[in-house]
Amino acid sequence: MAKDYAKIIAKLDRPPSGPNWVRFIGADVPSTTKSILSFAKGIPSFTYQTGYAAIKDRIQLGIDLATAIEIVKRGGAPAGKGQNEELVRAFFAHDGERGYAARNPIEFERGHFLVSREVQVPVAPLSVIREGGKFLPIFVCGWSTLALTLMQRRLLVTICEDAFLSLTDYQDGPAEFLFFPRGGEEKQRSPEIWQRGDYEQLSGGQLADCIHMFLEARDEARRVLIEEWHREREPGETASPTVVADMGDLFTPKK
Numbered sequence: 001m002a003k004d005y006a007k008i009i010a011k012l013d014r015p016p017s018g019p020n021w022v023r024f025i026g027a028d029v030p031s032t033t034k035s036i037l038s039f040a041k042g043i044p045s046f047t048y049q050t051g052y053a054a055i056k057d058r059i060q061l062g063i064d065l066a067t068a069i070e071i072v073k074r075g076g077a078p079a080g081k082g083q084n085e086e087l088v089r090a091f092f093a094h095d096g097e098r099g100y101a102a103r104n105p106i107e108f109e110r111g112h113f114l115v116s117r118e119v120q121v122p123v124a125p126l127s128v129i130r131e132g133g134k135f136l137p138i139f140v141c142g143w144s145t146l147a148l149t150l151m152q153r154r155l156l157v158t159i160c161e162d163a164f165l166s167l168t169d170y171q172d173g174p175a176e177f178l179f180f181p182r183g184g185e186e187k188q189r190s191p192e193i194w195q196r197g198d199y200e201q202l203s204g205g206q207l208a209d210c211i212h213m214f215l216e217a218r219d220e221a222r223r224v225l226i227e228e229w230h231r232e233r234e235p236g237e238t239a240s241p242t243v244v245a246d247m248g249d250l251f252t253p254k255k
Contacts, residue, residue, distance in 0.1 A: 003041075005229035011040045012218055012225075018113065018123040018163075019141045022148065022156045024217070025210050032217035037224060046080025048142030051087040052126055055140055058095060059127045062102035065092050087142045090180040090189035100138070101131045108137075111163035115211055119218075123163035125175070134173040137165065146181040146192060151202075155210055157194070158201040165196070 015021045016039065024039065026032045053075075054068035065088075072084040110124035125137035139160065148156065157177070165175055177194035184190070202210070 003228075003232065005225060005232075008040050009222060009225050009229075012036065012222055013118050015115070015119060015121050018121055018159050019143075019156060021121045022152045022159070025152060025155060025214060029213055029217050029220065032213055033220045033224070036214075036217055036221040040221060040225065046077040046083065048080070048084055048087060050074075050076040050080075051084035051142055052140060054084075054088045055091045056127050058092065059100050059102060059129060059138065060105040065089070068092065083142070083144065086144070086189050087180055090191065091140070091178070094178070094180075094191040094193075101129055104130050106130060106135055111167070113159040113163040116215060119215075121159060121163070123160055125164065131174075135169050136173065137170060137175045139175065139177045141177070141179050143179065144182050144189065146179050150199075151210075153194075154199050154202050155207070157196075157199045158207055161201055 015024075020039075024032055024035045026035060050072040054063070054071040057063045057071070058068055068088050069085055072081060072088055076084060106128040108124070108128050110122055112120040113123050114120055126140040128135055128137045130136070160175070160177075164170065173196075175196040179192040179194075180189040181192060182189050
């Protein structure tokens with residue numbers, strides 16, 4: 001089946017949410033380009049949306065574990081049901097000790113980290129509750145492995161601060177980042193919790209370097225994909241006007 005290169009290339013302007021976008025940013029442009037290409041061409045076999053929905057209902061509505069497990073069993077791709085159930089069980093075990101203040105959710109709008117005029121990275125907590133008289137944004141990431149480098153961890157908290165936590169209601173309050181990677185001999189999920197301030201934010205110059213590297217890698221990924229499209233295009237097939245314009249920019253020799 002022929003690849004739909006128009007859709008693949010369009011994904012370059014629609015980055016994933018903060019944690020997944022941060023994983024693009026490697027040590028150099030080639031590694032970052034490789035990550036962006038994998039994202040653009042890839043079709044994930046499942047997401048953690050059902051797990052997130054169950055966890056959110058636990059935090060905000062106080063549902064029990066049986067109800068949460070039923071949520072993940074009813075929806076989502078078959079390939080991800082086990083992963084989502086693992087995530088939910090790990091969260092409930094953590095909440096059994098932590099004890100989030102349920103049934104007092106705060107409405108909020110999703111934030112966006114502005115990479116450029118064309119590219120905005122979605123950034124939002126799973127839930128915001130009121131605890132101890134302060135708002136508490138709770139960010140949850142369902143990955144089974146947490147392989148972020150120190151720079152990527154600092155980048156993640158930096159874009160969360162910029163896009164969401166810098167808002168007036170959250171400037172001086174706490175925030176929690178929840179991960180549940182597998183570990184130990186039995187590969188059980190266990191919590192790794194970051195509190196706000198655990199990681200130093202990137203400096204303005206360091207953040208600018210990350211953005212510049214991403215944009216350079218994104219342009220290189222676009223060039224690679226357009227070249228592949230040229231090679232694989234069926235006779236008579238034409239590119240969309242948007243992609244044609246991009247091709248003109250990319251293949252104009254530099255003076």
